[in-house]
Amino acid sequence: MSKLIEAPARAGWRLVFRPARGPQALAAWVALPAQPEPGAPPLVAVHGIARDARAQAKAYADGAAAAGRAVIAPLYDEARWSGYQRVTPCRADRALLALVDEIEAEGLTTTRRFDLAGFSGGAQFGHRFAMLYPERLRRLTLAAPGFWTFPDAAPFPYGLGGVWGAKVASGLDRFLRLDIAVAVGADDDQRDPNTRTSPTLDAQQGPHRLARARAWVAALKAAAASRGLPAPQLSLSILPGVGHDFDACARDGALIALAHRG
16 A cells, blocks of 8 residues: 555545556556445446546445445556557556556455446456456446447457467357446547548447447347357447547446446
8 A cells, every 4th residue: 555646535535546557557546434244246348549547436336335336447558458458469458457457466355356447448358358257247337339349250459260269169158248338429420530440440330449349248148149158148328418428428427337237
């Protein structure tokens, strides 16, 4: 605790900054509840390419504190973690596992399993991380990623083809048993400079984030059925009047509620 730099306390929780502790380590903002509940899983909230980890921690802190659990918001800075959304180029997955395990070892959380929420690039990272490590997660909340990894033969990160696709595919059955909530703004139906596009990608997933979220949810349901698995715990929430903006998603309240569902 002595190395944490504290931000002003709020009712029910306090916000602290945890610096990176090595060249391949992650810094993080952590919202700690005033009355922690032993065994309550932390919520890991992963930012988009704006990289505002502090805003992620603050947005989820009230709901987390009410349940006695911490929020861990890792900071994937651009200098060291370019391409963190795709997980594999920089091994952003290993860095997150190390961060969560270190925070647990320090006594700030008391369980190895956690919930994960991601917005935009953070949701890209989030579902790929969950496919690789479904055993570490309890619930997954994904909001408006630019594109998805589909359960098909397209090369990774678009699908499960290639060496990395095979690694992801090995845990797909367990992934399809997770509690997964998908959210996207009803007005997130326009391309912007950060929307990855190509004729092949658009044909696979759709032209914009709203269409792509719908297509991915449908693809997961079909994948579970084709494998003879139970219908997945999978929901899709369309947020009215919301575009591609985390603050707007947070103000709407539905995204925050999904991450704290119990």
